[in-house]
Amino acid sequence: MNTYIALLRGINVGGHKKIPMAALRDLLTAAGLVNVKTYIQSGNVIFQSSSKSKVNLETLIKTTIKNGFDFDVPVQVKQPSEIRSIIEGCPFSTDIITSSYFMLLNQGPEKGLLYELQQEKNDEEPFVILNNCIYIHYEHGAGKSKRGVNWFEKKLKVDATARNYRTMVKLLSLSENLQK
Numbered sequence: 001m002n003t004y005i006a007l008l009r010g011i012n013v014g015g016h017k018k019i020p021m022a023a024l025r026d027l028l029t030a031a032g033l034v035n036v037k038t039y040i041q042s043g044n045v046i047f048q049s050s051s052k053s054k055v056n057l058e059t060l061i062k063t064t065i066k067n068g069f070d071f072d073v074p075v076q077v078k079q080p081s082e083i084r085s086i087i088e089g090c091p092f093s094t095d096i097i098t099s100s101y102f103m104l105l106n107q108g109p110e111k112g113l114l115y116e117l118q119q120e121k122n123d124e125e126p127f128v129i130l131n132n133c134i135y136i137h138y139e140h141g142a143g144k145s146k147r148g149v150n151w152f153e154k155k156l157k158v159d160a161t162a163r164n165y166r167t168m169v170k171l172l173s174l175s176e177n178l179q180k
Helices: 021-030 054-069 080-088 111-118 149-156 165-179
Strands: 002-008 034-039 044-049 075-078 100-105 127-130 133-137 160-164
Touching (some): 002 054, 002 080, 002 160, 021 034, 021 044, 021 054, 034 165, 044 165, 054 075, 080 165, 100 149, 100 165, 111 149, 149 160, 160 165
Antiparallel strands (some): 034 044, 100 133, 100 160
């Protein structure tokens, strides 16, 4: 069995796209995923599958959610090794890494759009884009920023989902425990 982490975008945020985690676990288990676990209410799923295709698993999860809850949810499926590489690749110093966010892009953006985005950097919200991940630190908190996931998605014309450092570390830990 292969262990995976699914990151769902935009569920249970502000009363929109509500998905009870118990119902999600039940649906995904009925769809054939094994040892399905969820972490907090914001769309983090750890599971196992014999499938080696992340694209097929993303499609399965999207379809299952669409059929069960009647709305579309962007899904990214990652292997624990990918999450580990993303965490270890964070370019920020140890004094701000724990308050940083990781925006995972579903695909690499066009180079021209990346260049344009680089021109809009500021010192209060430094960000670095590496390997389809935007590492960003919000000096005054993510909730007060105008440069959230939606802003980056519009600028780069790609889908993304964000998690904070603590959530990424916890997901990695939970996935590694599932592998034991």
